[in-house]
Amino acid sequence: DADVTQTPRNRITKTGKRIMLECSQTKGHDRMYWYRQDPGLGLRLIYYSFDVKDINKGEISDGYSVSRQAQAKFSLSLESAIPNQTALYFCATSDYENTEAFFGQGTRLTVV
Amino acid sequence: AQKVTQAQTEISVVEKEDVTLDCVYETRDTTYYLFWYKQPPSGELVFLIRRNSFDEQNEISGRYSWNFQKSTSSFNFTITASQVVDSAVYFCALSARPYTGGFKTIFGAGTRLFVKA
Numbered sequence: 372d373a374d375v376t377q378t379p380r381n382r383i384t385k386t387g388k389r390i391m392l393e394c395s396q397t398k399g400h401d402r403m404y405w406y407r408q409d410p411g412l413g414l415r416l417i418y419y420s421f422d423v424k425d426i427n428k429g430e431i432s433d434g435y436s437v438s439r440q441a442q443a444k445f446s447l448s449l450e451s452a453i454p455n456q457t458a459l460y461f462c463a464t465s466d467y468e469n470t471e472a473f474f475g476q477g478t479r480l481t482v483v
Numbered sequence: 484a485q486k487v488t489q490a491q492t493e494i495s496v497v498e499k500e501d502v503t504l505d506c507v508y509e510t511r512d513t514t515y516y517l518f519w520y521k522q523p524p525s526g527e528l529v530f531l532i533r534r535n536s537f538d539e540q541n542e543i544s545g546r547y548s549w550n551f552q553k554s555t556s557s558f559n560f561t562i563t564a565s566q567v568v569d570s571a572v573y574f575c576a577l578s579a580r581p582y583t584g585g586f587k588t589i590f591g592a593g594t595r596l597f598v599k600a
Contacts, residue, residue, distance in 0.1 A: 404588065411492065413574060413592035421585055429587065461528065468578045468586030469516045471530035 374398050377462050377475035384452050384482055392447045392478050394462030402465045403445040404472065405429075405437060407458040414461065420445055452482040485510050487577050489591035496565050497599050504560045504594045506575030512536075515579035516586075517551065517558045522572040522593070531573075534558060565598045572596070 375396045384390050396403065401422050406414040406429075416429030418437040426439060434456060436448045449456055459479050463472040486509040496502045508517065519531040532542060534551050542549050546563045562569055572595045578588040 406590070411592060413489070414590040416587060416589055419587055425585075427585075427587070430589065459526075463528075465588070468580075468588075469533065469535055471518060471533055472528075472576075472588060473530075474528040477526055 373476065374473050375462055375464055375475040377460075377478050379478060380476060381479045382481070384480070386453055386482055388452050390449045390452055390480070392460055392462075392480070394445045394447070394475055395443050396445075396462075396464045396473070397443070398464050398466070398473055399442070400464040400466050400473075401442065402467075403439065404463040404465075405435075405445070405447045406461045406463065407431070407456075408461060408477075409458050417447065449480075449482075452480075454482045456480065457482050485577055485579050485581060485587070485589050487575050487589055487591035489573075489575055489594050491594045492592070493595045493597065495597040495599065498567060499564050501561060501563050502565050502596065502598075504562075504573050504575075504596070506558045506560065506591060508556050508558065508575070508577045510577060510579040512579040515577060518576040518578070518588075519549065519558075519560050520574045520576060520590075522574065524571070528574070531560075562596075565596075567598050567600050570596055570598045 404419045405417040420426045420439045462475040465472045488507045515536045517534045521529045550559045572593045574593045575591045
């Protein structure tokens, strides 16, 4: 099994719908992150969490919310999806700030 | 402010050529960490190397080498004798502390490397 699992892997949704992307990890790490990847823009940080009670906004949090249900689970929600949220979304975990991140396989989201 | 700039959007080389991918970063922190990741066509992100701000020693790992220079805020990555399997998007990343809160990791826009046979 993968260390970081994202579900779903692909999703097509309509404008205005609420959608949740889920992430679970078996690494035992406290730190978890959500990024989105767009061509030419790299990975941009949406939200990050250092533990269940510590959630922080990243570079582009507008239109998104997150929930850290447990150390191992970190979900990303789009309350009312819009087409410019079409992107590849990655969840990641790390042990400390100076250690590498482990990424999930990504969720390709299309908002039509 | 934290920022990572990878000015090269795409690079195309012929197999066996050497290629250098540039990374310039900005941070107010004196303690920070730099990373390189590879994203092959399959899409997953693979960690390559980590450097902390107190260690300017260059590193070589097989055909890969990294040059960290604090004076120019750069952390460049060189592939020697490139191979087709090196074709991927390469990301430089910075982990540093913004004005408030703990460390966060941000990425550059990536450099897409094409290695032609």
